[in-house]
Amino acid sequence: MQVSEAVPEFAEAFAFEEFNRMQREMLPALLDSGENVVxxxxxxxxxxxxxxxxxxxxLGDGGTALFIAPMRALTNEKETEWERFEELGYSVYVVTGERDLNPRRAERADILVMTPEKTDSATRKHDSARYSFITNVDCCVIDEVHLLDxxxxxxxxxVTISRLRRLCDPRIVALSATMPNVKDVANWLDAPPETTFEFGDDYRPVDLHADVKTxxxxxxxxxxxxxxxxxxxxxxxxxxREDGQALVFVSSRQDTVQAAKKTRDEIAERDIPIGARGDYDFHTETQELRNDTLRNSVLDGVAFHHAGLSKNDRDMVEEWFKEGQIQILFSTSTLAWGVNLPARCVVLRDTKLHDPLExxxxxxxxxxxxxxxxxxxxGYDDVGYGWVVCDYADADKYRKLLREGKEIESRLAEDLDSHLNAEIAMGTISDLEDVMSWLETxxxxxxxxxxxxxxxxxxxRDHVRTTLKRLVSRGFVERGDDLSxxxxxxxxxxxxxxxxxxxxxxxxxxxEKEEIDTPAILEAVAGAAEFDSVNARQSERDAINSVLIGQDSGDLEGGGRxxxxxxxxxxxxxTPGELRSDAWVIQQNAVRLLAALRAFLKRLDxxxxxxxxxxxxARLENGVDERSVGLTAIDGVGxxxxNKLAKEGLETPADVCEAGVDGLIDAGLSEGVAEQVEESARELPNVGIEWGDFxxxxxxxxxxxxxxTLRNRGQGEQAVVxxxxNGIEMTTKSTYLDSDASVPVGVFGGTDDEMEFVVRVAFPDLPLVPIADSRTVRVE
Incomplete structure (x- = not known):
C-alpha cells in the first residue's frame, strides 16, 4: 500500500513511500473508524x-491532535521530525516544563506534543485561560503506553488519561511495545476488539536472539x-569484526564517556580493525563536534550519546552510526525510547543505576x-543479538523477563492518596459516588x-474509602453534612x-511557627518526603560535616543532612566536589519545593x-550571598x-538605579550590559520610608x-507592610504598592522609657531584602 494512496493529502508528511505489513493491517482501524485504538x-x-x-x-477531520511522548528529549525530536506537517500548513507546538508556555500558540496548534507530566499539569489547570487549550484535544496518541508500569x-x-477522557473525551490511540496483557489496556480505554491489535515477534523486521551473560x-x-x-x-x-555494529547501554552519562575512553584502549590492545583515522573527509566533518572527547573518540570508531550533549553533537553521532562510521556506541537508555537507531548487537552493560533521589x-x-x-x-541483518550482562544472582530474573515479557501493571495504588487528593482539589470529585465513578475510569x-x-x-472500594478518610483526618479534605x-x-x-x-x-x-528563619526553611525543605530516598555515601560524610559546621540540622539524619x-x-x-554528582538534581527539586513553600506561607498569611x-x-538558584540576593531580581543579573556589583557597593536594584549607567560601567559592566541592567532595575519597586512629623x-x-509615607519610585508590586x-508586631497589611501610600502608626506612651517603632516593607514574590526604617520615641 502506497502512502500516497492511503493519505494522499498527507503523503509529504511521511518519510517513506510504502507502508509495511503491520501498518497496512491497521490502516482501516486508524483511518476509517473513530474508535479508540490499542x-x-x-x-x-x-x-x-x-x-x-x-x-x-x-487533522483531516479538522481536529487537534495531542501526542504524549514518554520523555522530554523525544518531544524535541518530534518537533524536528514533524516539520513535514508544518510544510503542509499545520502548526506543531511542543509544551514542556523547560519552555515558557505561549498560550496563544498552544490554542492555535494543530498538533500538540507533551510529556505525561506536562499533560497532567495542563489537565489540572484546564479551567485557567493559560491551559484551556487542553480541553480542545480531539485525538490523543499515547506513545509507549506500557509506561503505565x-x-x-x-x-x-x-490518572492523566482518565482525567483527559472526562474533560473532553478525545479519541485515544495507544501504542506499545510487546506486552502480554494488551486486552487490559484496551478494556481500560474502551477500544473494541476490532481496533485492538497484538502483533507478535513475526512482525519484527529482524529476528531477535536475546540472552543473559553473567x-x-x-x-x-x-x-x-x-x-x-x-x-x-x-x-x-x-x-x-564482521562489519556489524554494537550499541552498549550503560547507566549514566558519565559512564558513556568513561566506557568509550576505555574501549578505545581495549580495541587497540585487541587489534580490532575499526575506525576512520585515514578518512580525510570524515576527519574534517568531526571538527564540527563541540565535545572534544567525542571528537577524538569517533575517529577510532567509538562514540557516546546522552541527553547532556548538544543537539548538534547528538545528531552527528546518530547520522554517523547509521552510516556505519561508528562501530561501537555507548548510550544511556534515552536512545532506546526515541531514535530508531538499531545495531546488530545490543548489550546492556548495567542493570542497576544510581538515582540521586533513590x-x-x-x-x-x-x-x-x-x-x-x-x-x-x-534491511541489513537477518537476526539481531541482545545481551543482558548481570550478576549471577540476577540471571534467572532476567531470563524469565526475556522469556515471558512483562505484564503491564497499574502503579496507582502506590500513590493513591496524592492522586485522589488532586482530583478532589480540582473539583472533579465532589462526593463519595464521584470517588467510585472515578475509580472505575x-x-x-x-x-x-x-x-x-x-x-x-x-x-x-473499601481501600479507596479508607484513603479518603485518611485525607479527611489529615486536613486535606472536608466532608459536609450532605456527604459532599x-x-x-x-x-x-x-x-x-x-x-x-x-x-x-x-x-x-x-x-504555623512563630519565628521562621533561613535555617528553619532549609531544614523543612531538606526533610521533604521527596528526598526520603537520598543516601549519604561513606565517601561524602566528611564533606557533609564540613559544610554543616555550626548549622543546626534538627531531626535530619543521613540523606537529609x-x-x-x-x-x-x-x-x-x-559545593564540595564530593557532593557535586547529585547536587544538580537535588538543587532543582529544592527550587521547586521552595516555590511551593512560598505559596504555602502566602496562603497561610x-x-x-x-x-x-x-x-x-534565589540564593539557591544563583549561588549568591544574602548581601547581593536582591540583585538577582534584575533581568540579566546572575x-x-x-557578585561583581556587590563588591562595588551596589547591593540592591535601588542602588543600581541610583548609580545609573555610568556607575555600572565603573563597576565593571560593559556599556550595553549596563544599559540593559539599569533599565531592568527600573522595572522593580524602589521604596523609601518617610516619617514626616513623627x-x-x-x-x-x-x-x-x-x-x-511609603514612596515607590519604581514599578508596582504586591507588598506587605x-x-x-519594641519588636512586637502592631499591624501587618498586604497591599499592591504602585505609588505613594500612607501607613497609620499609633504612638502611645507605654510603660517602657523608650519605644522603637519599625516600619518594614517586603515583597513576597521578589528576592528583595525588606526595606526597613525606625524611629525612637522617649516616654516621659
Missing part, C-alpha cells in the same frame, strides 16, 4: 507511522564496571526490554478485575505544586516569611554580575495617631 507491536516495527496516521485522521511515572500517565562481582563497584565492560566487548567483538536501583524491566528491542538492522480498576487476588479486588467532599487550601496547594502529602504537612507545620549540606553550599556557590523563602530560592517624645499614658514597636 496496538502492541515489537520495537522497531514501525509504530511511529501509526501515530502519524492517527494524527492525519484528526513505570514505578515513578506510571500512575501520572494513568559475571561475578567483587567488592569494588568501580572494578565491577570494567569487568562488565570487558564482558560487553567480548560479546560485541565478533559482530564488529540511591542504587534496578533498571526498569520496561527499559531493559526497550533497549534489547534495538537489536537487528532492518482507572487502569487500576481494570487490572484488578483481571487479577482479583493480586489486587484484592473484593476490597478495592471539598478540598481544603492545603489540598489545593499540594495538588498545584505536586507535593508529597507528608511534605505538605511539613510545610504547614513550618508556617546530605540534602541540607548541598542546599547550604549551593547558596554560596561552594505569613507574607514576610514568604519573602524570606523567595530569597532562599551570580557573576551580582514625634520624638510622648507623655506616659497618652496616645497619638501619625502617618508614615509591617509595623512593630
Amino acid at each position: 496496538a502492541s507491536a515489537p520495537t522497531a516495527s514501525g509504530k511511529t507511522a501509526l501515530a502519524e496516521l492517527a494524527i492525519c485522521k484528526a 513505570s514505578d515513578k511515572r506510571g500512575s501520572v500517565l494513568e 559475571y561475578t562481582h567483587g567488592d569494588n563497584s568501580f572494578a565491577d564496571k570494567y569487568r562488565r565492560l570487558y564482558r560487553a566487548l567480548d560479546l560485541a567483538e565478533p559482530h564488529v 540511591g542504587e536501583v534496578d533498571m526498569s524491566p520496561l527499559d531493559v526490554l526497550q533497549m534489547l528491542g534495538r537489536a537487528g538492522r532492518p 482507572t487502569f487500576y480498576y481494570v487490572r484488578a478485575q483481571s487479577k482479583p487476588d493480586q489486587y484484592d479486588f473484593e476490597n478495592i 467532599i471539598d478540598g481544603t487550601a492545603l489540598a489545593m496547594l499540594t495538588s498545584k505544586f505536586y507535593l508529597d502529602l507528608d511534605t505538605a504537612e511539613r510545610f504547614r507545620t513550618l508556617a 546530605k540534602v541540607l549540606a548541598i542546599l547550604c553550599a549551593s547558596m554560596t556557590g561552594s 505569613r507574607p514576610m516569611a514568604a519573602n524570606l523563602a523567595t530569597r532562599v530560592e 551570580a557573576g554580575r551580582a 514625634p520624638t517624645r510622648i507623655a506616659r499614658g497618652e496616645n497619638d495617631m501619625r502617618e508614615v 509591617e509595623v512593630t514597636v
